[in-house]
Amino acid sequence: MKDHLFLKQTPEVFNQPSRFERPGWRSPAFCQFPQIGNDFCWVHHNSGVMNKWFHLVSTGGTFNGQNVNAIGPHAAQQIVYWALANYLQSQSTYSDARWSTMAAARDIYGECSNEHRAVIAAWNAVNVISPVCPGSGGRIAAEQIENSAESIMKVYPNPATDFVTIQLFDPITTVDLQLYDMTGKVIKAWNTKESTITFATKGLVPGIYTLKAQTPKGIYTHKVIINQ
Numbered sequence: 317m318k319d320h321l322f323l324k325q326t327p328e329v330f331n332q333p334s335r336f337e338r339p340g341w342r343s344p345a346f347c348q349f350p351q352i353g354n355d356f357c358w359v360h361h362n363s364g365v366m367n368k369w370f371h372l373v374s375t376g377g378t379f380n381g382q383n384v385n386a387i388g389p390h391a392a393q394q395i396v397y398w399a400l401a402n403y404l405q406s407q408s409t410y411s412d413a414r415w416s417t418m419a420a421a422r423d424i425y426g427e428c429s430n431e432h433r434a435v436i437a438a439w440n441a442v443n444v445i446s447p448v449c450p451g452s453g454g455r456i457a458a459e460q461i462e463n464s465a466e467s468i469m470k471v472y473p474n475p476a477t478d479f480v481t482i483q484l485f486d487p488i489t490t491v492d493l494q495l496y497d498m499t500g501k502v503i504k505a506w507n508t509k510e511s512t513i514t515f516a517t518k519g520l521v522p523g524i525y526t527l528k529a530q531t532p533k534g535i536y537t538h539k540v541i542i543n544q
Contacts, residue, residue, distance in 0.1 A: 332364025335380060335443040336410055340364070365442050366413065370396065372438040382441035387434045395420045395435060402496060402526065402537075414444045423526045423539050468536055471527060475541035482513045482527070492530040495540070497523070517542050 326334075333340035347357035372379055373395075376386030395417055402423075403416035417435050425431040439446040470483040484491060493513065495504040503520065506513060525540045 332361055332367070334364055334368040336365050338443055365410065365444070369438045369442045369444075372441055373434050376434075379441040380443065382437055384437040384441055385430060385434050387431045391425075391431055394424060395431065398424060398526075402528070410444050414439045414446055418446065419537065423537055424524060426539070468531065468533070469529060469538065471538050471540055474539075475543045476517055477543050478518075479514055479516050480540060480542075484511045486533075489532060494528045494530075496526045496528065497521070 331340065333342075335341070337343070342361055344357040344359075344362075347354055350356040350359075368379070370392055372384045373387055373392045374389040376384050378384070398420035399413070399416035403419060404412060408416070418432065418439075421429070421432040421435040436446045468485055470485070472481055472483075474480070482493065490507060490509055493504075493506040493508065494502050497503050503525065504515060520542050522542050525542060527538045527540050529536045529538070
């Protein structure tokens, strides 16, 4: 792991950029036809930015005038895996990667947790600009708060031991609900017009789950904690 982290620390060694749209960056905007000869529009070449971001989140440090507190490689891996399993797609951009890892850190560790703040700080360090958390003199990015499930539903009790109730606030024609475990596996799924849904937690492993709601208004996520 240490060797891999060292390689991510210095993308310039491989002639890759360490900052978004800064020296060494190759813009996909000028690439019309992805092919081997242009590294499929420089997707691997530009991955140096993501490598640098991962190193900063894992080990911390100061880069590009931005201080980043370390959260360790294990937590960083969890965040990236959760983002890949639940948010990112094949055509995702660095802006999407920023939002998805911020959302993943919030899902797993909580809004404005140390992990959430570290993810934001590291993106700022590699020049993918991200507003800071409330309480630290800034604001949450618009694309984050628009997906806050508290605006459309209430989940209780949370943490839960025996059952969980999902109460939808606004009348919605239909809503697709999915409950994911920490590996990104769908544990439960519903397609419903009901305003209140209750499910038993029997058989669920204690831990942190994510409830995803797909509605005509957008996609919303809510952290659910299951205790023994």
